[in-house]
Amino acid sequence: MKINLLEPRALCLLLISTLTVMSNATIAPALPGLANEFSGTPSADFLVKMLLPIPALFVVIFAPILGWTADKFGRRNQIIIATIVFAIAGAAGAQLQEIEAIIISRAILGICVAGLMTAITALIADYFSGPKRSQFMGLQQAFSNVGGILFIVTAGYLASISARLPFYIYAIAILLIPLVFLSIRDTEPTKQPSDSQQDDINTHWKLPLIGCSLLLFCHLIVFYILPTQIPFFMADIGIADPSKSGLAIGMGTLTAAITGVFFGKLVAKIQSYGVALIGFIAMSIGMLVLSQANSFGLVILGCGLMGVCMGLVMPNFMVKGMELVPINKRGLASGVLTSSIFIGQFVSPFITSTLIAKLGYSDFYLLAGAFTLALALIGTATLKKQSNLSTNLNIGN
Structure with missing residues (x-):
């Protein structure tokens, strides 16, 4: 009873799951460079450090709300909207000139992560049951961790060139939109x-x-x-x-x-x-x-x-x-x-x-x-x- 990783909807959910680990780790190597760039800004050291936990805080606030919207209005639409905004808000940090504006973009990123995680988890429960559900949750954890390794290594390399370049990694999310359109459907799950x-x-x-x-x-x-x-x-x-x-x-x-x-x-x-x-x-x-x-x-x-x-x-x-x-x-x-x-x-x-x-x-x-x-x-x-x-x-x- 194995899950076919080449099945479009399974592959899509696993790839989308890797985005959820990007919210914090991806810009970590860029923090020293950002602190230097904004050194003339009052409380710059504190504000730059806040760039990492801000998404998590907004996930905490919005996850129950967006879990309810996933039930009410559908998982598929929520994943599409959250992925598009995730890519825009994440990459915006490369261009925004004020540290306060970057913090706002990170807050929006956290809301998108909340929307993605709640919808994805609900879809996994909809699509799979019993041993397959356990197997898929384990694979999701594995994909998320492998994605985290790849993103942090890439971010470290880009940060050595410019502190702003790691923000562009978030734009990768937009490439998954066609796969979501083609593979994800809100189906009436069969009771198991x-x-x-x-x-x-x-x-x-x-x-x-x-x-x-x-x-x-x-x-x-x-x-x-x-x-x-x-x-x-x-x-x-x-x-x-x-x-x-x-x-x-x-x-x-x-x-x-x-x-x-x-x-x-x-x-x-x-x-x-x-x-x-x-x-x-x-x-x-x-x-x-x-x-x-x-x-x-x-x-x-x-x-x-x-x-x-x-x-x-x-x-x-x-x-x-x-x-x-x-x-x-x-x-x-x-x-x-x-x-x-x-x-x-x-x-x-x-x-x-x-x-x-x-x-x-x-x-x-x-x-x-x-x-x-x-x-x-x-x-x-x-x-x-x-x-x-x-x-x-x-x-x-």
Whole structure:
């Protein structure tokens, strides 16, 4: 039961999914150059740093709203509009002359990412069910991570020429519009045995959705240590070469992509709660390794284990969060899950920086490892209970 990656709609959804990782990472290599360019502007250093988190903030705000619009007005139209505006707003940063104007364009970019992620997740739930849905969510995670690697490497090269050139990478999105027109359709999804057939007033789906959202939120707080704290940690232990911190972050992204490919097979063998247990334990061990790390090799190992968790936990809780949701609420549910992810990204630097300042890196990583171990137990219990609930509801139907 394999997904044909050459099937137009599957390929389209996977390629569109790579756009969602572009919102933050793509201009990261350009930040020093932009800070230099706007050095004469009041509060320039702060404003330039805000270019990275601003899209995530607007994803948080608009994802539930655009999840509702995806249910109300259709997923296809939302993807088309969001992709076109994404390309324009993203590339606009190359030409806008004021830093405030670039920040506004980044906010619009975040709204587009919210529109894309909610519609894509809802379509995946519409088009696929059971093992195929799990398999596709894993492939989506893999494509997103591979796309992230390609975009950040390309952006680094372009930023060495001009700080404005990486913004043009966003314009690539416009090339996907013809594929969306040809392959994506809003279809009345067939109700599957694994899908909820509950009436709208039934609240069985709400608590599992909230549980999955909270676990995703907690997971992202810990995982976002990778891009936000690892470079500073490496400098603290005497590894000052920026290229090595890039390799460490890249290792986490690479292992996330690899494990995402195998996610569907793992779910079929050990169930979703088994996958959650393995994923969070991998992260916990990764934190333990980093707490003792004094060499580049140990940092690479710790970051790789963090990526294993990302590749398993993200698709796992996205799939389970959508599992019991009524068909006409899938867009809204995907908006809630998307918001939880980006809230975690947004607050992670504030929480982790505060704890590191108080505890130091070693003790902080030990605390993060213990927290992740607790997530392993809570996540496993939550998903096991949800699987039992799903089974009971299907028997009742």
